[in-house]
Amino acid sequence: MRTHELVLQWIEKQISDGELTLGGRLPGERAMAEQLQVSRTSVREAVRILEAMGVVRAGVGSGKDAGTVVIAEPGTALGSTLRLHVATRHLPVADIVETRVLLESWAAKRAKAGTPALEEGAELLDEMDAGPDVGTFLALDSRFHVALAQAAGNAVVSAMMASLRGAIENYAGELTRNLPNWEATSMRLRAEHRAILAAVNTGDGAGAAELVASHITGFYAEAGVAPDHAEH
Amino acid sequence: MRTHELVLQWIEKQISDGELTLGGRLPGERAMAEQLQVSRTSVREAVRILEAMGVVRAGVGSGKDAGTVVIAEPGTALGSTLRLHVATRHLPVADIVETRVLLESWAAKRAKAGTPALEEGAELLDEMDAGPDVGTFLALDSRFHVALAQAAGNAVVSAMMASLRGAIENYAGELTRNLPNWEATSMRLRAEHRAILAAVNTGDGAGAAELVASHITGFYAEAGVAPDHAEH
DNA sequence: TAGGGCATGTGGTCTGACCACATCAAGTAG
DNA sequence: CTACTTGATGTGGTCAGACCACATGCCCTA
Numbered sequence: 001m002r003t004h005e006l007v008l009q010w011i012e013k014q015i016s017d018g019e020l021t022l023g024g025r026l027p028g029e030r031a032m033a034e035q036l037q038v039s040r041t042s043v044r045e046a047v048r049i050l051e052a053m054g055v056v057r058a059g060v061g062s063g064k065d066a067g068t069v070v071i072a073e074p075g076t077a078l079g080s081t082l083r084l085h086v087a088t089r090h091l092p093v094a095d096i097v098e099t100r101v102l103l104e105s106w107a108a109k110r111a112k113a114g115t116p117a118l119e120e121g122a123e124l125l126d127e128m129d130a131g132p133d134v135g136t137f138l139a140l141d142s143r144f145h146v147a148l149a150q151a152a153g154n155a156v157v158s159a160m161m162a163s164l165r166g167a168i169e170n171y172a173g174e175l176t177r178n179l180p181n182w183e184a185t186s187m188r189l190r191a192e193h194r195a196i197l198a199a200v201n202t203g204d205g206a207g208a209a210e211l212v213a214s215h216i217t218g219f220y221a222e223a224g225v226a227p228d229h230a231e232h
Numbered sequence: 233m234r235t236h237e238l239v240l241q242w243i244e245k246q247i248s249d250g251e252l253t254l255g256g257r258l259p260g261e262r263a264m265a266e267q268l269q270v271s272r273t274s275v276r277e278a279v280r281i282l283e284a285m286g287v288v289r290a291g292v293g294s295g296k297d298a299g300t301v302v303i304a305e306p307g308t309a310l311g312s313t314l315r316l317h318v319a320t321r322h323l324p325v326a327d328i329v330e331t332r333v334l335l336e337s338w339a340a341k342r343a344k345a346g347t348p349a350l351e352e353g354a355e356l357l358d359e360m361d362a363g364p365d366v367g368t369f370l371a372l373d374s375r376f377h378v379a380l381a382q383a384a385g386n387a388v389v390s391a392m393m394a395s396l397r398g399a400i401e402n403y404a405g406e407l408t409r410n411l412p413n414w415e416a417t418s419m420r421l422r423a424e425h426r427a428i429l430a431a432v433n434t435g436d437g438a439g440a441a442e443l444v445a446s447h448i449t450g451f452y453a454e455a456g457v458a459p460d461h462a463e464h
Numbered sequence: 465t466a467g468g469g470c471a472t473g474t475g476g477t478c479t480g481a482c483c484a485c486a487t488c489a490a491g492t493a494g
Numbered sequence: 495c496t497a498c499t500t501g502a503t504g505t506g507g508t509c510a511g512a513c514c515a516c517a518t519g520c521c522c523t524a
Contacts (some may be wrong), residue, residue: 003508004280015319022320026316039509041273044475047235049278050286053313055320060475061517067474072322077313081285081306084390087247088254088287092306095388101391106334156327157334160392176481235477260505272479276506290508293486299505 007046026068053077074159079166103161108208111200112150121147175223239278258300306391311398335393340440343383344434353379407455
């Protein structure tokens with residue numbers, strides 16, 4: 001077993017045993033190296049991996065943001081991983097979109113009305129109506145979809161859904177330039193968002209799920225991405 | 233931007249541009265370091281991250297298995313990440329199970345009869361009937377479920393489903409020790425597998441989906457895991 | 465009292481060295 | 495001529511030690 005994997009194992013055990021909890025600080029790299037009798041290099045490789053997994057965040061200097069602290073950002077980490085695999089052509093973009101539809105439809109159906117996440121979602125829609133530029137619009141759109149997923153109360157689905165979005169974020173940005181009429185599209189998307197939120201809030205889960213599905217597939221279809229398996 | 237992130241970016245670009253493809257070899261660490269004018273340390277940290285992402289595999293020595301080659305194993309990588317996040321208590325095991333049900337039900341519904349993956353699944357079921365020990369049984373079970381997911385033809389769903397399973401693999405192993413009667417459970421599981429496969433092969437997607445859902449929830453319920461949201 | 469400046473401790477990077485390993489080629493003994 | 499040994503080569507893995515940039519907080523000075 002390689003040395004850095006040993007360090008990784010040790011840190012994972014600390015977390016599993018509750019010695020290290022969310023927001024907690026890891027020992028300094030030099031201290032860990034000495035404690036585990038390994039070089040700082042190996043410790044750093046382990047930390048780097050954990051950072052890539054979204055489990056820790058490393059900060060220089062001293063004080064509040066310094067040191068290596070335990071965080072919980074599976075979404076961004078999974079997103080980066082998926083993005084790389086899309087780059088290798090092993091994961092087709094169409095499959096990403098299809099999975100998004102699957103997860104978000106489920107989330108819409110299960111979303112509980114009156115959740116704080118839904119209230120935040122409503123505010124986001126207001127901001128999107130205020131006429132921001134395309135980039136801001138997409139960012140707000142992303143947060144709205146994540147909020148919707150969170151309202152279903154399943155952290156794994158939320159994380160995966162966010163990661164799928166993140167994996168093709170740049171790609172989606174490119175797509176908006178293919179749209180014939182952004183203003184018209186924006187207006188349609190906003191109306192669809194309102195309809196989805198209304199369906200969720202009135203307890204029409206099935207309806208919300210269908211609206212979400214057509215909302216997502218509609219966007220990618222308009223932008224020129226044909227899902228391979230859309231009609232199966 | 234940190235140096236190793238720069239290296240990461242460079243490698244990702246090589247992949248995106250098709251300069252590096254699946255099975256291809258990265259330049260040696262020393263060569264990359266010189267080419268990018270960075271230290272070997274930084275190159276190694278980048279490679280380590282890619283390895284954790286399941287994008288490359290590093291091998292020592294010389295010859296076929298040597299050097300750093302591009303692979304595509306998103307499943308194991310995502311699994312490790314999820315496992316760590318489960319350890320931080322940020323992702324509840326119940327949510328993992330619930331998501332498994334969601335993805336596998338979908339896959340069962342969409343699975344195409346006559347796929348090579350399904351034939352492999354049938355062979356796996358035969359092996360499970362041969363009466364292996366518990367560990368082997370669980371490994372075969374895992375492969376059967378993955379094969380089922382693959383038959384749906386969505387690589388992202390397959391990868392995520394495999395990762396969910398991997399994230400709680402050890403946990404599931406512990407659970408088997410809680411079972412009152414392993415022989416009886418094993419027999420039931422094998423019968424359910426046959427029923428699922430039969431439903432898929434006869435084109436009864438909806439039926440297969442229901443069977444899969446009860447198959448999974450049934451196992452965890454018997455082993456003592458109560459899904460938080462099972463009945464919503 | 466208010467300000468500057470240094471001590472401290474963090475992660476980030478670099479250098480150069482050595483190791484284990486696997487292959488392959490050259491040389492040598494049969 | 496064959497078969498085996500031996501060394502050269504190149505890979506990733508690890509290590510020790512140094513220096514840097516940065517952020518804080520204490521201490522000393524004006």
